Amino acid sequence: MAHIELRNVSKSFGANTALKGLNLTVEDGQFFVLLGETGAGKTTTLRVVAGLEKPTEGTVLIDGVDVGSWGAAERDVALVLQQYSLYPRYTVRENLEFPLKSKIRRVEPAEIKERVDRVARTLRIEHLMDRKTDRLSGGEMQRVSIGRAIVRKPRVFLMDEPLSALDAKLREALRTELKNLQMNLGATFLFVTHDQVEAMSMGDRIGVLDRGRLVQVGTPSEIYARPKNTFVARAVGSPPMNLIHGAVRDGNAVAEAGFSLPIAAAASQDGRAVTFGVRPEDIRLDAEATAKGRVHDVENHGVEKIVTVAAGDALLRLTTPASHKLAIDDTIAFSWNPDKIILFDRGSGLNLAGA
Numbered sequence: 001m002a003h004i005e006l007r008n009v010s011k012s013f014g015a016n017t018a019l020k021g022l023n024l025t026v027e028d029g030q031f032f033v034l035l036g037e038t039g040a041g042k043t044t045t046l047r048v049v050a051g052l053e054k055p056t057e058g059t060v061l062i063d064g065v066d067v068g069s070w071g072a073a074e075r076d077v078a079l080v081l082q083q084y085s086l087y088p089r090y091t092v093r094e095n096l097e098f099p100l101k102s103k104i105r106r107v108e109p110a111e112i113k114e115r116v117d118r119v120a121r122t123l124r125i126e127h128l129m130d131r132k133t134d135r136l137s138g139g140e141m142q143r144v145s146i147g148r149a150i151v152r153k154p155r156v157f158l159m160d161e162p163l164s165a166l167d168a169k170l171r172e173a174l175r176t177e178l179k180n181l182q183m184n185l186g187a188t189f190l191f192v193t194h195d196q197v198e199a200m201s202m203g204d205r206i207g208v209l210d211r212g213r214l215v216q217v218g219t220p221s222e223i224y225a226r227p228k229n230t231f232v233a234r235a236v237g238s239p240p241m242n243l244i245h246g247a248v249r250d251g252n253a254v255a256e257a258g259f260s261l262p263i264a265a266a267a268s269q270d271g272r273a274v275t276f277g278v279r280p281e282d283i284r285l286d287a288e289a290t291a292k293g294r295v296h297d298v299e300n301h302g303v304e305k306i307v308t309v310a311a312g313d314a315l316l317r318l319t320t321p322a323s324h325k326l327a328i329d330d331t332i333a334f335s336w337n338p339d340k341i342i343l344f345d346r347g348s349g350l351n352l353a354g355a
């Protein structure tokens with residue numbers, strides 16, 4: 001397995017800059033998730049590491065060695081894509097054997113069989129081995145694609161949204177499987193996705209990419225609790241963090257939307273125009289509270305409800321137990337946990353606590 005490092009990597013396609021000064025380290029055995037919207041530069045990053053794209057600037061190191069002059073095959077990385085790249089007229093077994101049968105690798109037939117059987121057991125596709133791959137479901141095909149990557153024992157796994165073509169239920173199941181697999185193999189994964197749930201649930205570390213720049217790198221809980229700016233605050237959490245414009249006055253958050261609630265440790269920001277960030281789970285319905293609103297929308301999610309409250313011209317999301325009876329247009333009062341309020345600079349969007 002291997003350690004990956006990108007040092008000041010930039011990549012331009014003509015006038016279009018896909019990556020800007022990317023510095024990124026993936027430790028040996030780590031599951032690193034690069035999270036970004038469409039066009040953020042996720043695929044380009046993987047292609048640069050794989051050796052399919054040459055950076056315009058900067059260095060890629062694998063295990064401390066500059067691999068700039070190495071071709072894709074020499075780098076010994078496996079790329080798993082969203083679209084399954086299987087041979088449709090061949091069986092699952094033949095697809096799994098294929099990477100080991102190349103003349104360069106010279107793997108003995110007995111070892112090929114053993115490795116393919118082991119991978120089939122790990123991915124629970126033993127019963128599919130003699131089936132042609134065009135007769136498989138999407139989830140089965142993606143398992144075989146992952147199997148094809150594993151069987152080679154590459155130094156690094158690069159995964160480009162491998163689960164995004166699957167339906168929600170299967171995606172959830174494969175998420176857990178892939179994470180378990182990575183831990184069991186002790187493999188180094190660089191996994192890219194636009195799905196924050198995937199990032200939060202699988203990543204040891206997450207890097208948030210915004211238009212070719214890495215905005216923040218941290219553990220899922222660091223990114224969730226201390227987003228560096230409003231972009232990251234919006235990028236993780238479902239429903240997302242509430243962002244409310246206002247100002248700090250005498251230790252209170254005075255929202256432009258017309259309510260005022262206390263906040264902790266804000267004295268030095270007094271009078272400053274800020275954006276308050278508060279997670280839905282840190283706001284609660286509280287009959288005693290002075291902040292008032294109207295129920296705009298209620299979504300039932302089984303154990304809890306997500307309630308959208310209209311307070312002045314702001315819409316706030318909060319969560320409440322499903323047993324709580326609420327109807328659209330009910331007038332409610334709400335309070336929040338003063339210790340959980342994040343202050344962002346109004347202009348730059350930066351977290352004023354300097355996360």
Ligand SMILES: Nc1ncnc2c1ncn2[C@@H]1O[C@H](COP(=O)(O)OP(=O)(O)OP(=O)(O)O)[C@@H](O)[C@H]1O
Pocket residue numbers: 013016017018036037038039040041042043044045194
């Ligand atoms: N071969 C290319 N030629 C020109 N522009 C390119 C090329 N490849 C990527 N780009 C541009 O670089 C930027 C980053 O693209 P990239 O595919 O890395 O984004 P992404 O985050 O993977 O997006 P998606 O989630 O849509 O796959 C985009 O603006 C894209 O149009």
